[in-house]
Structure formats: structure tokens, C-alpha cells
Amino acid sequence: MAPQTRKAAIVGGNRIPFARSNSAYAQASNQDMLTATLDGLVARFGLQGERVGEVVAGAVLKHARDFNLTREAVLGSRLSAATPAYDVQQACGTGLEAAILVANKIALGQVESGIAGGVDTTSDAPLAIHDEMRRVLIALNGARTLQDRLKVLARIRPGMVVPEAPRNAEPRTGLSMGEHQAITAREWQVGREAQDELTVRSHRNLAAAYDRGFFDDLVTPFLGLTRDENLRPDTSVEKLARLAPVFGTGEGATMTAGNSTPLSDGASAVLLASDEWAAAKGLPVLAHLVDAQTAAVDYVHGGEGLLMAPAYAVPVLLARNGLTLQDFDFYEVHEAFASTVLATLKAWEDPGFCKERLGLDAPLGAIDRARLNVNGSSLAAGHPFAATGGRIVASLAKQLHEAGPGKRGLISICAAGGQGVVAILES
Amino acid sequence: MSDWYRDLANSGVGATLVRQLGLPRPAVLRRYEPGAPLLTGPAVVGTAGEGRLQKTLTRVLEDAGVAVLPAVDADGERLGAVLLDATGVTGPADLAAARDLLAPAIGRLGPSGRVLVLADPPADADSPAQAAARQALEGLVRSIAKELRDGGTANLLLVPGGADASVPGPVRFFLSGRSAYVDGQVVTLTAADVPEDQDELRPLAGKVAVVTGAARGIGAAIARVMARDGAHVVAVDVPPAGQSLAEVANEVGGTAFQLDVTAPDAAERLTAHLRERHGGADVVVHNAGITRDKLLVNMDAARWNPVLAVNLQAQLDTTQALLDSDVLGSGARVVCVSSQSGIAGNRGQTNYAASKAGVIGMVRAWAPAFAERGATINAVAPGFIVTEMTAKMPFGTREIGSRINSLQQGGLPVDVAETIAWLSQPTAAGVNGQVVRVCGQSFLGA
Numbered sequence: 116m117a118p119q120t121r122k123a124a125i126v127g128g129n130r131i132p133f134a135r136s137n138s139a140y141a142q143a144s145n146q147d148m149l150t151a152t153l154d155g156l157v158a159r160f161g162l163q164g165e166r167v168g169e170v171v172a173g174a175v176l177k178h179a180r181d182f183n184l185t186r187e188a189v190l191g192s193r194l195s196a197a198t199p200a201y202d203v204q205q206a207c208g209t210g211l212e213a214a215i216l217v218a219n220k221i222a223l224g225q226v227e228s229g230i231a232g233g234v235d236t237t238s239d240a241p242l243a244i245h246d247e248m249r250r251v252l253i254a255l256n257g258a259r260t261l262q263d264r265l266k267v268l269a270r271i272r273p274g275m276v277v278p279e280a281p282r283n284a285e286p287r288t289g290l291s292m293g294e295h296q297a298i299t300a301r302e303w304q305v306g307r308e309a310q311d312e313l314t315v316r317s318h319r320n321l322a323a324a325y326d327r328g329f330f331d332d333l334v335t336p337f338l339g340l341t342r343d344e345n346l347r348p349d350t351s352v353e354k355l356a357r358l359a360p361v362f363g364t365g366e367g368a369t370m371t372a373g374n375s376t377p378l379s380d381g382a383s384a385v386l387l388a389s390d391e392w393a394a395a396k397g398l399p400v401l402a403h404l405v406d407a408q409t410a411a412v413d414y415v416h417g418g419e420g421l422l423m424a425p426a427y428a429v430p431v432l433l434a435r436n437g438l439t440l441q442d443f444d445f446y447e448v449h450e451a452f453a454s455t456v457l458a459t460l461k462a463w464e465d466p467g468f469c470k471e472r473l474g475l476d477a478p479l480g481a482i483d484r485a486r487l488n489v490n491g492s493s494l495a496a497g498h499p500f501a502a503t504g505g506r507i508v509a510s511l512a513k514q515l516h517e518a519g520p521g522k523r524g525l526i527s528i529c530a531a532g533g534q535g536v537v538a539i540l541e542s
Numbered sequence: 543m544s545d546w547y548r549d550l551a552n553s554g555v556g557a558t559l560v561r562q563l564g565l566p567r568p569a570v571l572r573r574y575e576p577g578a579p580l581l582t583g584p585a586v587v588g589t590a591g592e593g594r595l596q597k598t599l600t601r602v603l604e605d606a607g608v609a610v611l612p613a614v615d616a617d618g619e620r621l622g623a624v625l626l627d628a629t630g631v632t633g634p635a636d637l638a639a640a641r642d643l644l645a646p647a648i649g650r651l652g653p654s655g656r657v658l659v660l661a662d663p664p665a666d667a668d669s670p671a672q673a674a675a676r677q678a679l680e681g682l683v684r685s686i687a688k689e690l691r692d693g694g695t696a697n698l699l700l701v702p703g704g705a706d707a708s709v710p711g712p713v714r715f716f717l718s719g720r721s722a723y724v725d726g727q728v729v730t731l732t733a734a735d736v737p738e739d740q741d742e743l744r745p746l747a748g749k750v751a752v753v754t755g756a757a758r759g760i761g762a763a764i765a766r767v768m769a770r771d772g773a774h775v776v777a778v779d780v781p782p783a784g785q786s787l788a789e790v791a792n793e794v795g796g797t798a799f800q801l802d803v804t805a806p807d808a809a810e811r812l813t814a815h816l817r818e819r820h821g822g823a824d825v826v827v828h829n830a831g832i833t834r835d836k837l838l839v840n841m842d843a844a845r846w847n848p849v850l851a852v853n854l855q856a857q858l859d860t861t862q863a864l865l866d867s868d869v870l871g872s873g874a875r876v877v878c879v880s881s882q883s884g885i886a887g888n889r890g891q892t893n894y895a896a897s898k899a900g901v902i903g904m905v906r907a908w909a910p911a912f913a914e915r916g917a918t919i920n921a922v923a924p925g926f927i928v929t930e931m932t933a934k935m936p937f938g939t940r941e942i943g944s945r946i947n948s949l950q951q952g953g954l955p956v957d958v959a960e961t962i963a964w965l966s967q968p969t970a971a972g973v974n975g976q977v978v979r980v981c982g983q984s985f986l987g988a
């Protein structure tokens with residue numbers, strides 16, 4: 116047993132540009148995208164034939180055939196075929212959770228290096244056959260005589276041939292994520308203009324980061340796409356104001372296709388290692404993963420918003436590390452919706468919420484908004500669910516590295532099922 | 543990419559047809575394979591006047607396992623090469639000996655045979671008569687190159703006094719399949735600190751080689767040849783070319799570095815990357831280049847500026863930054879890709895030709911400073927090289943373009959790559975400030 120733990124280093128990352136649904140990557144599968152992303156990482160860090168400790172990745176929308184998605188991607192990549200891999204799935208928290216899992220094994224000395232990733236496609240989504248039809252086919256498989264088979268086949272009805280598409284809805288409430296967030300936005304009185312302003316900042320920051328070459332060693336083009344397809348550098352509050360609300364109803368509806376993330380396709384990967392492994396390979400250490408926390412809320416019966424779990428996870432993480440919310444140089448709050456970010460920030464500033472829900476004596480307080488999502492986030496880049504964590508970890512680690520040693524960053528990602536995954540990086 | 547006409551001219555019926563019609567018969571060139579013999583037959587080494595290099599030449603050949611014959615045997619095995627040591631010529635009368643050696647030898651040359659002449663530079667001559675004789679050799683070699691058939695090449699090495707140690711590496715190159723498409727060229731050697739020998743199978747082992755424009759075409763070929771010869775390749779190209787760049791890097795076991803070489807901080811980022819990730823660089827190949835063709839009267843700034851920026855200014859800026867940094871290893875090699883257009887000019891390519899001619903000026907001006915630090919800087923000027931770009935040319939233009947050279951065919955990206963890899967070798971230390979054309983002795987700008 117390793118007597119002590121160590122902090123895992125983030126060496127670097129790679130992702131493919133994120134595409135809008137049914138567009139540039141319409142013909143690409145999760146395995147295609149994850150394999151290409153791994154190969155880009157291999158090329159960046161010279162890992163051809165390398166057996167890294169473990170590759171951990173996942174997808175939120177997954178075909179049945181992809182039960183071993185990550186391992187299959189490893190086998191198709193230039194990594195050593197002797198590299199172990201496993202899949203994880205924690206909704207939109209998948210990518211960050213994968214990084215935490217790899218970092219923890221490195222911290223314990225169980226592996227020296229690992230790759231964490233995530234991929235999702237909303238274009239090549241799995242369609243399931245109708246549940247009744249599925250039962251018929253299973254029964255057919257079990258039928259022994261011709262007579263039995265005919266009897267089973269006679270159960271098929273026309274309605275049963277319609278496939279079931281995956282739905283972006285919570286199974287327990289039947290509400291889509293946007294509809295859930297619309298409730299939260301109204302509760303926290305997050306205004307339309309504030310959401311549109313945050314959206315514009317996301318686009319401008321992402322465009323500026325591309326223009327200054329920030330993504331030159333973070334992104335590898337794929338299938339002709341060289342930048343995130345959703346990026347609109349010239350968008351403005353005026354342009355966004357013209358969009359009609361798509362979530363919520365009536366006067367109070369503020370959430371539009373502009374200030375919500377679009378369905379998107381893409382993949383990301385992060386290379387983590389012990390400091391020693393990185394040094395031996397001549398590879399940089401951009402930052403360390405210091406600590407992480409998950410939380411979940413009862414959005415079904417508990418009266419909490421579906422995407423508010425990070426608001427609960429962060430104070431636990433801060434307390435354990437003896438930090439305040441203001442002790443960070445950069446904040447990466449995943450923009451599932453502009454109103455998610457704004458509601459979370461409001462909650463941390465709200466004495467009532469912090470006292471009653473979080474059990475704190477004083478509110479966590481406001482953050483310096485100039486430090487928030489400085490290189491753009493999901494509103495501009497898009498949000499292929501499981502790929503977002505890897506995008507954020509690699510970008511934040513690079514940002515911290517550029518800012519110099521001893522800089523600290525906070526990552527906050529909300530996820531379906533009322534969950535949240537948060538982490539601290541430090542350069 | 544296939545050369546349909548060459549394949550026809552080398553087929554049974556096609557060969558007969560082509561011969562009877564008196565059409566050109568391009569040969570299948572002998573190209574380098576690791577471990578292949580230096581030559582496919584014995585070599586004859588002779589002199590004109592009292593030369594000083596015959597022993598060196600014989601040793602190079604024998605070390606490579608080539609049988610050296612004292613004279614041509616009219617009934618013997620086909621020759622792989624004939625080498626003439628003309629360092630002893632004092633006047634035109636000595637040239638008769640050149641004819642005496644070369645005429646029968648060339649008649650006995652096998653496929654892709656080699657004619658290599660070594661002499662002193664005319665400028666160093668003691669008398670006008672000696673200068674005339676030395677210069678005459680250039681006319682002789684260039685004409686032989688045009689007369690040779692079946693993939694044969696003829697080249698001239700000028701060896702100043704004191705540069706004899708620089709001879710073996712270049713001799714091996716010009717005899718080997720690495721120089722398949724280098725024909726009718728004159729290369730002047732200089733005195734340098736040249737290692738006695740090198741690992742001929744992996745001459746670049748342990749070297750870090752940066753190749754710009756490595757995502758495709760000639761750049762990808764350079765990356766492959768460099769890696770084959772043992773180098774770790776840092777493959778550089780613009781970020782939009784990243785997918786194919788990653789594929790090239792993975793294929794050659796190198797690393798991909800996405801960088802727009804014209805970005806204001808490009809040189810700084812490249813040097814920082816090389817220092818942090820590789821502890822420096824030994825070889826830098828400036829291959830990145832673009833074309834924006836238009837007649838000058840219609841050429842706007844949007845076509846002119848980027849071509850000059852990528853093809854010339856970026857080479858200047860990057861090289862200067864590398865020289866100013868601690869990144870370039872001792873004995874560093876910089877190879878810059880110029881072009882036939884930079885020598886001959888080309889209609890519709892004023893911008894491109896200007897940039898590529900500029901590269902030649904840059905290399906020559908920088909050579910002395912490189913020599914001082916035991917390094918070299920050279921240019922390679924490709925002629926008609928068969929790439930994806932030429933595949934898009936109209937049929938007629940492409941066919942004519944590929945035939946108007948002594949080898950009657952277009953070159954391959956690997957031919958350019960082999961020349962660059964040779965200039966990067968330890969034993970090429972005595973080749974500095976040179977412009978080596980890889981053009982099959984193109985009729986353009988000759």
C-alpha cells in the first residue's frame with residue numbers, strides 16, 4: 116500500500132472541435148470521435164505504442180454495442196493495445212468524474228499515468244425498439260417449435276414497430292432539462308438580459324481564445340471542422356434578444372436557443388500522470404488536481420432545482436481545503452444554460468440559501484466575474500455531454516499554467532439526475 | 543501517384559511502340575531503400591591530371607562494398623558508376639583524359655547509373671587556363687546529364703583545398719538512390735569538422751528534427767524519411783491541418799505541434815516548445831509554403847502578402863529566433879525549401895518566385911554564421927514534384943511539366959525528402975550555403 120497520496124498532474128489535453136447536432140459529425144460514431152481524440156492526444160505527446168496506466172471515459176448516449184466503448188477506442192488508437200480501459204457514466208459530469216477517477220488512482224500510486232475522456236453524439240443516437248416488441252423478440256428466441264414461434268409472432272402489433280428515441284428528459288418528472296431549469300431560473304429571478312449577456316461573453320471569450328492560439332495545443336480538427344461549430348464571434352445582446360423563449364411559459368420565460376446549450380457532438384481527453392512520469396517523458400505539468408467533490412439534490416420531491424447540486428458540492432470542497440469562494444484565480448462554471456450559472460452564483464450570494472440549504476453561517480459571497488469562464492464555455496463551444504469535463508479540465512489547467520505557479524481554479528459541472536461534480540486545480 | 547506514361551514506356555508492347563515512334567522513354571528510377579547497396583554494379587574511378595581524391599573515392603566505395611575497377615571492361619558487368627577526380631586539371635588539355643575515361647564508361651553504365659565528377663572551384667584557380675578547365679567540367683557534366691538514359695544522373699562536386707574531409711558523405715549521396723531525381727547539379731563543399739563516419743542505416747539517430755508544413759505532401763514525406771533515418775520528428779503545421787498532422791506524427795512516431803508559423807509569437811512558441819519538450823533541436827526544415835497564383839497585374843495584397851509571410855519572412859524569423867535561443871544543438875542543420883520557380887521564375891507566380899528566390903539569398907547570406915557554430919544552412923529547390931497539388935493541374939500542363947527534364951518524369955515527394963535528410967546528416971557538415979535542385983535537371987532555369 117502506498118503510505119502517502121500525491122497530487123495527480125494534468126499534462127495536457129486534446130479534443131475535437133464540437134459540432135452541432137446532425138452536422139459535421141453526423142456520420143461519426145462515439146467510437147470514431149473518441150478514437151480520433153485519443154490519437155490526437157497520442158500525437159501531441161508522442162504516446163505511440165505507450166501503455167498508459169488506464170484510460171477512463173464514457174458517453175451519456177450510448178449504443179448497446181458500445182458496452183466497452185473506451186476499450187474499443189483504445190484498441191483502435193495508436194496507444195498500446197495492452198492499455199486497460201473502462202467506461203464511466205455520470206451524465207454531464209462524466210468527463211470530470213473520469214478525470215477524478217484517474218487522478219485518484221495516480222494519487223494512490225496505483226497507476227503512474229492515465230487518460231480521462233468523454234464523448235457524445237446526438238446525431239448518431241441509439242434508437243431502441245419498442246419495449247413490447249423487444250419482449251416479443253426475446254420470447255421468439257426462446258420458442259422451441261414452429262407453432263410456438265408463430266404464436267409469439269402473432270403478438271406483434273403495428274404500433275410496436277415504432278422505435279424509441281432517447282429523450283432529454285428526467286425519467287421521474289417527465290420534464291426536459293430545459294423545463295427544469297426554467298423553474299430554477301424563475302425561482303432565482305434570473306433575467307433574460309443577464310442570461311444573454313453571459314452568453315455573449317462566452318462567445319467572445321471563446322473566439323478570442325481561438326484567435327490568440329490558446330487552443331492550438333488543446334484542439335485537433337476532425338472531419339473538416341477546425342473550430343467549434345456553435346461559436347458565433349459576432350453575436351450580441353441585441354441579436355440574442357430577438358430569439359423567442361423555448362423553455363418556460365408566459366411572461367417569465369427567459370430561456371432561448373441562444374442562452375441554452377445546443378445539442379452537440381464531440382469528444383475530449385485529458386492526460387494525467389504523476390510528476391515523476393511526466394518528468395521522465397519530458398512532458399509538462401500544467402496543473403495538479405487538488406481535490407474534488409460530488410453532490411446530489413432531491414429535485415423530485417425536495418423542492419431543489421435539477422441543476423443546483425454544484426451549489427451544494429462547492430462549500431463542502433471549500434471547507435475541506437480551508438478555502439473561501441474568493442480564493443480562486445479562475446472559475447469554470449459549466450454553462451448548461453446561462454441561467455444555471457447565474458442561479459448558482461446567486462445562490463452562493465444568498466444568505467437565506469446558504470444558511471438554510473447549505474447550513475452555512477454566512478453566504479459564500481460573490482465572485483469576480485472577470486475570472487469566470489475566461490476562455491468561453493459550453494454556451495459558445497457546445498456541450499457534447501460527457502466531453503465537457505475534459506474540455507474544461509484541459510483548458511483550465513493550461514490557463515492556470517499560463518498565469519504562473521500557485522494559481523487556483525474551481526470547476527463546477529451540473530449533471531442530469533440532480534447531480535453535481537466540482538474540483539479544484541492548482542498550477 | 544502513378545506515372546501512366548512511364549509505366550507504358552516500360553511495358554512490353556509499350557516499350558516497342560515508344561521506341562519506334564521515337565518518344566521519350568522515362569525510366570523507373572532507383573530509389574533508396576534502407577540496407578540497399580550503394581550501387582548496383584562496380585565503379586570505375588579515374589583521374590584527369592594529378593588528382594588528390596582518388597584514394598578517398600576508392601575508400602568510400604570499398605567501405606560500401608562496391609567493387610572498384612581500374613578501367614572499363616567492355617565485356618564485363620554493367621557499371622554502377624564512374625567517378626572522375628579532376629582536381630588535378632591545370633588547363634584544357636587535361637580534359638582529354640576526362641573524355642578518355644568517361645566515354646567508354648558511360649557506354650557500360652547500368653540502369654540508374656551515376657557519373658560523378660570532382661574538381662576544385664574555378665574561382666580558386668591559379669591561372670585563367672586552370673579556371674577555364676575547371677569551368678569546362680560544368681558544361682561537360684551538365685551535357686552528360688542530358689545524354690544519359692535509363693535513370694542515369696551526372697553531378698559535379700567542387701572541392702576547395704582543405705575540404706577533402708567533406709567529400710565522403712556527399713559522394714555517398716550522389717551515388718545512392720537517395721539522389722534519384724538530383725541531376726546535372728553542382729555542389730560546392732567547404733572545409734568543416736566532419737565526422738569520420740556515421741551509422742549509415744540510421745544517420746539521424748538521436749536527433750530532434752522539426753519539419754514545418756508536415757501535414758501532407760512533401761512535408762509528410764520529409765517527416766517519414768527523417769523518422770526512417772532515426773530522427774524524432776516534431777511535425778509542425780497550421781492548426782486547421784491538425785487532423786492529418788496528427789496522423790503523420792503518429793505514423794512516424796513523432797509529435798504534432800500545431801502552429802501558424804506566421805503568428806507574431808510563433809518563433810517564441812516554437813523555441814519554448816523545443817526547449818521544454820525536447821531539450822532543443824538538431825534539424826529544422828522550413829518546408830511550410832503556400833501559393834496564391836495570379837498574373838502580377840491582377841495580384842492584390844491579399845495574394846502577395848501571405849505568400850511572402852509564410853514562404854520567406856517566417857523562415858527568417860524562426861531561424862533568427864532559433865539562433866538567438868539556446869535551442870539549436872551543436873552541429874545543427876537548417877534546410878529551407880526553395881523552388882524551381884525561385885530560380886527560373888514562373889508565369890503567374892511573381893509572389894511565390896520572389897519568396898523562393900529570397901530563400902536562396904537568405905541561405906547564402908547566413909551560411910558563414912552557421913559555419914562558425916559548426917552548423918549548416920542549405921536550400922533545396924524542388925522541380926516538378928508529383929503531389930496532390932500537381933494532380934489537380936490540367937492534363938496537358940501536367941504532362942509537359944513532368945517531361946521537360948533530363949529524366950523525362952516528375953519527381954516524387956520522397957526525392958525532395960531524401961535530399962533534405964542527406965543535408966541533415968552528420969557527414970554533410972561540409973555542405974553549407976548550397977542550393978540543391980531536385981528537378982531531374984529541369985530545362986527551366988538551367
